[in-house]
Amino acid sequence: MRKKMSAPSELYCWKGERGLPSVDPDCLTVLAYAKFAGAPLKVHKIANPWRSPTGSLPALKTSEDGSLSQPHKIIIHLRKQKYNADYDLSAKEGADTLAFISLLEEKLLPALIYAFWVDSKNYVEVTRRWYAENIPFPLNFYLPTRMHSHALDRLRLVRGDSGLEPGDEAEKELYRDAYECMTLLSQRLGTQKFFFGDFPSSLDAYVFGQLAPLLKVKLPNCKLQQHLKSLDNLCHYCSHILDLYFQNEASDGPARKAPTPREDGSDFDNEPHKRRNQFLSVLVALGAMVGYAFLTGIVSIQRSDPHNALHGRRAPQLAGDEVDDEDGE
Amino acid sequence: MSLAAEAFVSQIAAAEPWPENAALYQPLKDDQILLSDHASSLAVQAYLRMCNLPVQVACRANAEYMSPSGKVPFIHIGNQVVSELGPIVQFIKAKGHSLSDGLGEVQKAEMKAYMELVNNMLLTAELYIQWCDENTAKEITRPRFSSPYTWPLNHVLAYQKQWEVRRKMKAIGWAGKTLDQVYEDVSQCCQALSQRLGTQPYFFNKQPTELDALVFGHLFTILTTQLTSDELGEKVKNYSNLLSFCRRIEQNYFEDHDKDSITSSTSHLSKGSSLM
Numbered sequence: 001m002r003k004k005m006s007a008p009s010e011l012y013c014w015k016g017e018r019g020l021p022s023v024d025p026d027c028l029t030v031l032a033y034a035k036f037a038g039a040p041l042k043v044h045k046i047a048n049p050w051r052s053p054t055g056s057l058p059a060l061k062t063s064e065d066g067s068l069s070q071p072h073k074i075i076i077h078l079r080k081q082k083y084n085a086d087y088d089l090s091a092k093e094g095a096d097t098l099a100f101i102s103l104l105e106e107k108l109l110p111a112l113i114y115a116f117w118v119d120s121k122n123y124v125e126v127t128r129r130w131y132a133e134n135i136p137f138p139l140n141f142y143l144p145t146r147m148h149s150h151a152l153d154r155l156r157l158v159r160g161d162s163g164l165e166p167g168d169e170a171e172k173e174l175y176r177d178a179y180e181c182m183t184l185l186s187q188r189l190g191t192q193k194f195f196f197g198d199f200p201s202s203l204d205a206y207v208f209g210q211l212a213p214l215l216k217v218k219l220p221n222c223k224l225q226q227h228l229k230s231l232d233n234l235c236h237y238c239s240h241i242l243d244l245y246f247q248n249e250a251s252d253g254p255a256r257k258a259p260t261p262r263e264d265g266s267d268f269d270n271e272p273h274k275r276r277n278q279f280l281s282v283l284v285a286l287g288a289m290v291g292y293a294f295l296t297g298i299v300s301i302q303r304s305d306p307h308n309a310l311h312g313r314r315a316p317q318l319a320g321d322e323v324d325d326e327d328g329e
Numbered sequence: 330m331s332l333a334a335e336a337f338v339s340q341i342a343a344a345e346p347w348p349e350n351a352a353l354y355q356p357l358k359d360d361q362i363l364l365s366d367h368a369s370s371l372a373v374q375a376y377l378r379m380c381n382l383p384v385q386v387a388c389r390a391n392a393e394y395m396s397p398s399g400k401v402p403f404i405h406i407g408n409q410v411v412s413e414l415g416p417i418v419q420f421i422k423a424k425g426h427s428l429s430d431g432l433g434e435v436q437k438a439e440m441k442a443y444m445e446l447v448n449n450m451l452l453t454a455e456l457y458i459q460w461c462d463e464n465t466a467k468e469i470t471r472p473r474f475s476s477p478y479t480w481p482l483n484h485v486l487a488y489q490k491q492w493e494v495r496r497k498m499k500a501i502g503w504a505g506k507t508l509d510q511v512y513e514d515v516s517q518c519c520q521a522l523s524q525r526l527g528t529q530p531y532f533f534n535k536q537p538t539e540l541d542a543l544v545f546g547h548l549f550t551i552l553t554t555q556l557t558s559d560e561l562g563e564k565v566k567n568y569s570n571l572l573s574f575c576r577r578i579e580q581n582y583f584e585d586h587d588k589d590s591i592t593s594s595t596s597h598l599s600k601g602s603s604l605m
Contacts, residue, residue, distance in 0.1 A: 070502055095522070096525070098517065098518070099445065099521060099525075100442045102445040102450065105445075105449060106445045106448060107445065153500060157500040157501075158497070184438035184441055185438070187434045
């Protein structure tokens with residue numbers, strides 16, 4: 001495979017957590033594909049989608065073709081640059097890839113979106129909290145809610161069900177399709193290392209991208225996770241890819257995973273922001289208190305002329321003289 | 330349907346044999362039905378014929394509104410109504426007829442995956458071409474969709490449906506695609522299907538399955554429908570094994586029953602008649 005020598009393209013994606021290189025399934029797919037195909041990419045892990053060249057993540061900034069955003073387009077671009085993980089696949093395997101990717105998108109992705117974004121408990125305790133903590137101020141008040149309503153809209157439109165509310169009915173149907181999909185994937189994978197033999201391909205990137213967050217992120221309310229954990233070969237498959245290709249991310253994981261004994265550590269990690277935020281908040285509080293005091297007149301500064309100051313100094317003397325006089329008489 | 334309701338329905342379904350007066354409802358054949366709806370309807374008809382289950386096709390202008398899920402076609406069996414190919418296959422399976430029982434697990438996984446491929450790529454492409462391509466929408470889709478209604482309802486309904494479809498395209502990321510890219514996707518999908526089919530008579534060798542019915546429904550409709558340009562049909566015609574596949578199913582399942590049902594439905598949609 002002749003590799004084109006050019007300035008490495010830059011990939012912007014969501015940062016990761018708990019051993020995952022990224023929390024977003026699309027970003028994971030692109031990262032995995034880049035590793036599988038050996039594409040040299042400069043990866044920027046950020047938590048602010050407005051800093052990416054296209055306004056959304058993942059985004060690939062290339063030297064010639066501008067910026068691309070969907071994982072599908074990014075993978076096609078990498079393939080054109082001769083970084084092709086599907087080079088060795090037969091025609092039938094290529095066809096199977098397309099079919100299984102469609103299966104993932106139709107059956108598993110809606111359930112994932114539901115589990116992370118629509119299910120109330122998961123959304124409030126895990127997803128929204130993570131995004132609010134990691135997106136810089138002031139976007140962290142606005143973006144998670146917008147992403148939530150986006151996800152809800154998408155689910156409603158895709159299912160053609162304008163009355164979708166987080167609730168048992170919808171959840172059961174979505175999860176049932178997802179269980180079936182995961183079972184089918186497990187059957188197709190069998191005991192192989194990757195879906196098409198010993199080397200990973202783009203299908204592996206897509207499957208990994210969707211299953212890895214489900215495996216690693218602890219959701220309070222998740223039957224999907226339980227079902228996935230019951231499919232041993234898929235769990236081993238994801239862990240295998242993480243160990244093999246994302247080794248350095250995995251070693252950062254434990255440091256963040258145990259916050260209590262290493263609390264100082266994590267504080268130091270976030271220190272620049274945290275200190276600055278603390279300082280700013282104290283300043284704002286002080287300023288508010290002082291301003292209030294002045295406005296209501298509890299404290300007042302009177303500007304005194306040199307003139308008045310002298311009079312002011314004399315006045316007590318006069319009062320004192322009067323008193324003396326009074327005493328005297 | 331919730332899981333409990335579904336279990337209940339399948340129990341009832343299993344109890345009764347296939348009635349004689351089963352009916353399949355779709356929009357009006359000549360004037361109203363659109364490419365995507367016709368493809369879905371033909372797929373269900375093909376599946377029923379493959380299972381040897383008789384059904385009468387009834388055309389109604391409000392079929393879309395009668396359907397429990399809002400999508401056509403739907404079948405009316407006894408006192409139950411089931412819409413869309415997936416649930417219909419399940420329903421028929423509960424009655425004891427199934428075409429995919431003989432498949433191994435890996436093959437079943439592949440079959441489901443390829444059915445999703447057709448739904449994901451071909452059906453979405455059909456919807457895109459009908460509703461998001463302004464030319465086609467103006468000349469063919471909107472007039473056909475609103476033909477049973479009088480003014481001003483026809484305009485209202487047509488634009489409402491168009492808006493809905495465009496929103497869906499935006500949500501799944503197809504709004505940014507150009508028509509050429511959509512044709513390219515159709516071509517890729519056909520290539521995948523062609524490679525999977527190879528030289529076999531059906532996708533899983535000797536016996537047809539629901540995948541064959543679905544693929545036939547879509548490809549046959551694409552080949553025999555006249556749109557503003559012939560490019561969609563040309564993309565499919567590039568693959569000769571797909572053409573012979575469609576011909577084979579048409580011959581085996583549609584010609585020895587009444588020829589009218591399929592050719593009359595297509596002759597109004599297209600200038601030519603059947604594939605021959």
